[in-house]
Amino acid sequence: MKRFWLLLTALLTFASSGLASEGAAPAPGAACDAGPTAVPTVHSRSPAAPGRVTLTFDDGPHPGKTPRVLDLLREQQLTATFFLVGHAIRKNTFRLVQRMVAEGHTLGSHSYNHDVNMALRRSGPKAVEYVRGQHEVTQILIELALLAQSEVQFEQLFMRVFEEKQFRYLPSGKLRHWQQFANNHRALLNEQGYAPGKRPYPIVFSRPPGGNPYVAGGEKWQRDVYDEALRALGHVNVLWHSESGDTHPHKKHDFAFLTENLRRGARRGGVILIHDYIRTDALVSALGEMKRSGQVSIVPLTAPAQSKTTACSSEQLSVASNPGS
Ligand SMILES: [Zn+2]
Numbered sequence: 544m545k546r547f548w549l550l551l552t553a554l555l556t557f558a559s560s561g562l563a564s565e566g567a568a569p570a571p572g573a574a575c576d577a578g579p580t581a582v583p584t585v586h587s588r589s590p591a592a593p594g595r596v597t598l599t600f601d602d603g604p605h606p607g608k609t610p611r612v613l614d615l616l617r618e619q620q621l622t623a624t625f626f627l628v629g630h631a632i633r634k635n636t637f638r639l640v641q642r643m644v645a646e647g648h649t650l651g652s653h654s655y656n657h658d659v660n661m662a663l664r665r666s667g668p669k670a671v672e673y674v675r676g677q678h679e680v681t682q683i684l685i686e687l688a689l690l691a692q693s694e695v696q697f698e699q700l701f702m703r704v705f706e707e708k709q710f711r712y713l714p715s716g717k718l719r720h721w722q723q724f725a726n727n728h729r730a731l732l733n734e735q736g737y738a739p740g741k742r743p744y745p746i747v748f749s750r751p752p753g754g755n756p757y758v759a760g761g762e763k764w765q766r767d768v769y770d771e772a773l774r775a776l777g778h779v780n781v782l783w784h785s786e787s788g789d790t791h792p793h794k795k796h797d798f799a800f801l802t803e804n805l806r807r808g809a810r811r812g813g814v815i816l817i818h819d820y821i822r823t824d825a826l827v828s829a830l831g832e833m834k835r836s837g838q839v840s841i842v843p844l845t846a847p848a849q850s851k852t853t854a855c856s857s858e859q860l861s862v863a864s865n866p867g868s
Contacts, residue, residue, distance in 0.1 A: 582773045584780040585847045586757070591784050591813030594839045597847050598623035599783065601653055601750065603819035604636040604643075611823050613642055619830050622647045624844045625819075626750040626781070629655035629681030630712055637688035637697045644689060644744070649844055651748035651781065652681040655718055659753035662765040669719060674772035676718030678749050683728045686743045690735065704728050748844060749778040757782060781844065784813030789821040798825050805829035809839045814847050 598616075600623055603609040609625075616623055625643050627650060632640060643650060654661065654677040661674050683704060691697035698710040704727045705713060732742060751757065756765035757780075773780050785808030787801055794800040802825050808815040809829075817826070833839040 582770045582778075582780050584757075584782065585814055585844075586782040587784050587813075589784070589813065589847055591811060591847065593810055593812045595812045595842050596809050596833065596839055597814045597842055597844050599626060599651075599750070599781070599814055599816055599844070600624070601626045601816065601818050602628055602631070602657070604631055604639040605819050606635045606639075608819045609636070609639050612819050612821075612826070613639070613646065613648075615823070615827060615830065616648070617646060619834055621830065621834075621841050622649070622843065623841075624649040624651055624748065624781075626651045626653035626748075627681065627685060628653050628657050629677075629684045630657075632681075632684040632688050634694040634697050634710065637691055637694075640685060640688035649748070650685055650744060650746065651750060651844075652678040652685070652746050652778070653750050654678060654752050655680045655684075655713065656715060657752045658715065659755050661752070662756045662761075662769045664715070670768045671771045671775070672719045672721070673715070674769055675775055676721035678746070678772070678776055678778065679721040679725060680713065680718055682744075682746045683724060685746065686728070686732075689743045690731075700731065704731060746776075747779055748781050749773070749776065750781045754782055781814065783816040784808065784847075785811055786816040787818070787821055787825075789818050796822055798822060798828075801825035802829045802832075806832065809833050814844070 598621065600609075600612060603612075603625055604627060612623075625648055627640065629652070640650070656677070658664070658677065661677055662670065664670065664673060684701075687697060687700045687704065691700055701710050702708065704724055705717075706723075706727070707713075733739075737743070751769060755761055756769055786804065787808070788797075788804040789795050789801060791797075791800070801822055805815065805817075805825070806829060833841070
């Protein structure tokens, strides 16, 4: 784990110097007064340098679709960040999580059950624990995926940590009790030789499903709930600068629409939101064009995450962010 943090520090340093040398200035309105309790957040008004792009893929792992994305990234020698949904990590997908790490990609949490309204399901401390549980349980599942050496073992680890008789979808009511699962997970890690406080893959980044409650329409009390959970988790909250459009109700299969959005996102720079299920030929075309142009460099998420020093308050973010995901 020490190696991970050294790597992260090195990447942050590299990214910082890279941004500085290119003279990237914060986007208009980016320099909000963050305040001491602001959640570090990458969002549409965070600094972005034209042509410096971070690829992010949401909603996996998917047994049929994620391998195509991984194959393409490998062919193009590119790395990305995958925001994983906890309940999608199963015996037929856990090896994809292993493959992501082996091929140099970054993992983040996209919640356990993709509840886009998680911050308004409950009130008070229970609400915070529910949101926190969404990401804590996903982090545990990511680590079980990395530890398992067989399908049978993956399900055994799941049953042990989540105190179930068989592998199953965890109802949302259980997520609030994440602390018990975390204790079981800790005991497992101790047995496997992890020193106290060490774990296989500490998650640094998370992305709220649908961008909620930070997109237009989210209310302040909901953002307060989500912010409090993120502070407890210590996560960098990752929204996006631009999106591929692969969730658009009418145009998500439109080749020209998708490639133009990706082209525009590359010109602007920053974090591009994509999903594992994007039309493959559009992704192939757009990434190929980025590579051939010589104008675009794909950078790790640690680069735009530098902007966390200029994170805005959640109130300001609600205006700054775009709907999607
Ligand atoms: Zn999503």
